[in-house]
Amino acid sequence: MKLALIVAVSRNGVIGAGGDLVWRISDDLKWFKKVTMGKPIVMGRKTYQSIGRPLPGRDNIVVTRDLEFSAGGVFVARSIKDALTLARARAEDCEAGEVCIIGGGEVYKQTVAIADRIYMTRIAAEVEGDVFFPALDSAQWDDRHCGSCEKNQQNEFACDFVILDRRGE
Numbered sequence: 663m664k665l666a667l668i669v670a671v672s673r674n675g676v677i678g679a680g681g682d683l684v685w686r687i688s689d690d691l692k693w694f695k696k697v698t699m700g701k702p703i704v705m706g707r708k709t710y711q712s713i714g715r716p717l718p719g720r721d722n723i724v725v726t727r728d729l730e731f732s733a734g735g736v737f738v739a740r741s742i743k744d745a746l747t748l749a750r751a752r753a754e755d756c757e758a759g760e761v762c763i764i765g766g767g768e769v770y771k772q773t774v775a776i777a778d779r780i781y782m783t784r785i786a787a788e789v790e791g792d793v794f795f796p797a798l799d800s801a802q803w804d805d806r807h808c809g810s811c812e813k814n815q816q817n818e819f820a821c822d823f824v825i826l827d828r829r830g831e
Contacts, residue, residue, distance in 0.1 A: 663750050664760040665776060668697055669795055670783035670821070676791030677767060681712050684791050685818045689811035690783045693823050694764075697781045701758040702749040704739075707731055709765040720762075721752045725769060742772045767793040774798070780826040787819040802829055 670690050671677055678684060699719050707726035716722040716735035723737045725745045731738060737752075739745035749761040762781075763773050774780075774796045780803070803826040813820045 663753055664778040665746070665763065665773065666697075666760050666779040666781060667763045667770060667774060667777045668694060668781040669765065669770065670694075670785055671795045672785045672787055672789045672791070674788040675794040675797070676789050677765065677770075677795045678712075678793035679789075679791035681708055683712075684789045685785060685787070687783070687785070687811065687818055687821060688816035690817075690821060690823075693781075693783060693809075698762045698764065700756065701760050701762050702752040702756075703762045703764045704742075704745045704749050704769065705764045706766045706769045709769070710736065712766075721749070721756075723749050723752075742769065746773075767795070771796050778828050782824050782826060784822045784824060785819050786813075786821055798826070803827065804829055 669677060676684060702721040702723060703717065704723045704725060707724055707728060710724045721737065722735065723739055723745050725739050725742055727740060737748055739748055753759065753761050763769055806825045807822060808825055809823040811817050811821050
Protein backbone atom coordinates (compact mmCIF):
# COMPACT_ATOMS: atom_id res chain seq x y z
CA MET A 663 0.00 0.00 0.00
CA LYS A 664 1.59 3.26 -1.13
CA LEU A 665 1.63 6.33 1.05
CA ALA A 666 1.45 9.50 -1.03
CA LEU A 667 1.60 13.14 -0.05
CA ILE A 668 -0.17 15.68 -2.24
CA VAL A 669 0.93 19.27 -1.86
CA ALA A 670 1.22 22.61 -3.64
CA VAL A 671 4.45 24.43 -2.77
CA SER A 672 5.77 27.87 -3.67
CA ARG A 673 9.41 28.40 -4.68
CA ASN A 674 10.20 29.44 -1.11
CA GLY A 675 8.50 26.39 0.43
CA VAL A 676 5.26 28.04 1.56
CA ILE A 677 2.14 25.89 1.58
CA GLY A 678 -0.22 28.09 3.58
CA ALA A 679 -0.86 31.24 5.55
CA GLY A 680 -3.30 32.00 8.30
CA GLY A 681 -4.97 28.59 7.99
CA ASP A 682 -5.69 28.90 4.27
CA LEU A 683 -4.17 28.50 0.82
CA VAL A 684 -2.21 31.48 -0.42
CA TRP A 685 -3.23 31.19 -4.08
CA ARG A 686 -6.16 30.38 -6.30
CA ILE A 687 -5.18 27.94 -9.02
CA SER A 688 -8.09 26.13 -10.65
CA ASP A 689 -5.85 23.65 -12.48
CA ASP A 690 -4.23 22.66 -9.17
CA LEU A 691 -7.64 21.91 -7.65
CA LYS A 692 -8.47 19.73 -10.68
CA TRP A 693 -5.14 17.89 -10.30
CA PHE A 694 -5.82 17.40 -6.57
CA LYS A 695 -9.27 15.95 -7.28
CA LYS A 696 -7.95 13.64 -10.01
CA VAL A 697 -5.17 12.30 -7.79
CA THR A 698 -7.24 11.81 -4.62
CA MET A 699 -10.66 10.71 -5.90
CA GLY A 700 -11.63 7.27 -4.60
CA LYS A 701 -8.73 7.12 -2.14
CA PRO A 702 -8.66 7.65 1.61
CA ILE A 703 -7.31 11.11 2.47
CA VAL A 704 -5.64 11.97 5.76
CA MET A 705 -5.45 15.53 7.04
CA GLY A 706 -4.92 17.47 10.22
CA ARG A 707 -7.79 19.19 11.99
CA LYS A 708 -6.74 22.67 10.86
CA THR A 709 -6.68 21.54 7.24
CA TYR A 710 -10.12 20.01 7.63
CA GLN A 711 -11.45 23.20 9.19
CA SER A 712 -9.99 25.31 6.38
CA ILE A 713 -11.79 23.10 3.84
CA GLY A 714 -14.93 23.27 5.96
CA ARG A 715 -16.54 20.01 4.88
CA PRO A 716 -15.71 16.40 3.97
CA LEU A 717 -14.46 16.04 0.41
CA PRO A 718 -16.86 13.84 -1.57
CA GLY A 719 -15.81 10.56 -3.17
CA ARG A 720 -13.06 9.96 -0.61
CA ASP A 721 -12.87 8.62 2.94
CA ASN A 722 -11.86 11.69 4.97
CA ILE A 723 -9.70 10.94 8.02
CA VAL A 724 -8.93 13.83 10.36
CA VAL A 725 -6.03 13.61 12.81
CA THR A 726 -6.45 15.58 16.01
CA ARG A 727 -5.49 15.45 19.66
CA ASP A 728 -8.63 17.48 20.47
CA LEU A 729 -10.82 14.96 22.28
CA GLU A 730 -13.86 17.20 21.74
CA PHE A 731 -13.52 17.29 17.94
CA SER A 732 -16.12 15.54 15.85
CA ALA A 733 -17.55 16.21 12.41
CA GLY A 734 -20.14 14.46 10.32
CA GLY A 735 -18.87 12.47 7.36
CA VAL A 736 -15.30 12.06 8.61
CA PHE A 737 -13.32 9.51 10.57
CA VAL A 738 -11.37 10.92 13.51
CA ALA A 739 -7.98 9.54 14.52
CA ARG A 740 -5.97 10.61 17.56
CA SER A 741 -2.53 9.96 16.03
CA ILE A 742 -0.85 9.68 12.64
CA LYS A 743 -0.25 5.99 13.33
CA ASP A 744 -3.96 5.39 13.98
CA ALA A 745 -4.94 7.46 10.94
CA LEU A 746 -2.63 5.49 8.65
CA THR A 747 -3.85 2.15 10.01
CA LEU A 748 -7.44 3.19 9.34
CA ALA A 749 -6.61 4.69 5.93
CA ARG A 750 -4.80 1.55 4.78
CA ALA A 751 -7.75 -0.62 5.84
CA ARG A 752 -10.18 1.69 4.00
CA ALA A 753 -7.93 1.68 0.91
CA GLU A 754 -7.89 -2.13 0.89
CA ASP A 755 -11.68 -2.19 1.16
CA CYS A 756 -12.06 0.04 -1.90
CA GLU A 757 -9.00 -1.37 -3.71
CA ALA A 758 -7.42 2.08 -3.92
CA GLY A 759 -3.78 0.97 -3.66
CA GLU A 760 -2.77 4.33 -2.21
CA VAL A 761 -3.44 6.54 0.80
CA CYS A 762 -3.12 10.32 0.33
CA ILE A 763 -1.87 12.77 2.95
CA ILE A 764 -3.32 16.20 2.11
CA GLY A 765 -1.87 18.40 4.88
CA GLY A 766 -1.19 20.41 6.79
CA GLY A 767 2.34 21.26 7.67
CA GLU A 768 2.58 19.21 10.85
CA VAL A 769 1.07 16.11 9.21
CA TYR A 770 3.51 16.45 6.30
CA LYS A 771 6.43 16.71 8.76
CA GLN A 772 5.33 13.49 10.45
CA THR A 773 4.83 11.52 7.23
CA VAL A 774 7.34 12.73 4.64
CA ALA A 775 10.02 10.31 5.90
CA ILE A 776 7.74 7.31 5.27
CA ALA A 777 6.09 8.50 2.04
CA ASP A 778 6.54 6.46 -1.12
CA ARG A 779 5.35 9.21 -3.47
CA ILE A 780 4.71 12.93 -3.52
CA TYR A 781 2.28 14.54 -5.94
CA MET A 782 3.64 18.07 -6.01
CA THR A 783 2.37 21.22 -7.61
CA ARG A 784 5.33 23.58 -7.92
CA ILE A 785 4.00 27.11 -7.82
CA ALA A 786 6.08 29.51 -9.94
CA ALA A 787 6.14 32.25 -7.30
CA GLU A 788 7.51 33.19 -3.91
CA VAL A 789 4.74 34.09 -1.48
CA GLU A 790 4.36 35.12 2.13
CA GLY A 791 3.15 32.41 4.48
CA ASP A 792 3.47 30.76 7.86
CA VAL A 793 3.29 27.05 6.96
CA PHE A 794 6.10 25.38 5.03
CA PHE A 795 6.65 22.00 3.38
CA PRO A 796 9.62 20.07 4.79
CA ALA A 797 12.82 20.28 2.73
CA LEU A 798 13.44 17.22 0.58
CA ASP A 799 16.72 15.50 -0.21
CA SER A 800 16.60 15.36 -4.01
CA ALA A 801 18.93 12.34 -3.98
CA GLN A 802 16.07 10.32 -2.45
CA TRP A 803 13.49 11.12 -5.12
CA ASP A 804 12.94 10.51 -8.84
CA ASP A 805 11.14 13.49 -10.35
CA ARG A 806 8.65 13.05 -13.22
CA HIS A 807 6.99 16.05 -14.87
CA CYS A 808 3.27 15.46 -15.53
CA GLY A 809 2.01 18.79 -16.80
CA SER A 810 1.88 22.55 -16.38
CA CYS A 811 -0.54 25.40 -16.20
CA GLU A 812 -0.12 28.99 -17.23
CA LYS A 813 -1.03 32.07 -15.27
CA ASN A 814 -4.46 33.25 -16.45
CA GLN A 815 -7.87 34.26 -15.12
CA GLN A 816 -8.38 30.85 -13.43
CA ASN A 817 -4.80 30.41 -12.26
CA GLU A 818 -3.23 33.11 -10.11
CA PHE A 819 0.25 31.68 -10.79
CA ALA A 820 1.81 29.33 -13.31
CA CYS A 821 2.75 25.92 -11.97
CA ASP A 822 4.16 22.50 -12.81
CA PHE A 823 2.69 19.18 -11.75
CA VAL A 824 5.28 16.56 -10.81
CA ILE A 825 5.35 13.14 -9.23
CA LEU A 826 8.24 12.33 -6.95
CA ASP A 827 8.82 8.62 -6.30
CA ARG A 828 11.15 7.55 -3.55
CA ARG A 829 14.23 5.84 -4.91
CA GLY A 830 14.80 2.23 -3.91
CA GLU A 831 17.53 1.59 -1.38
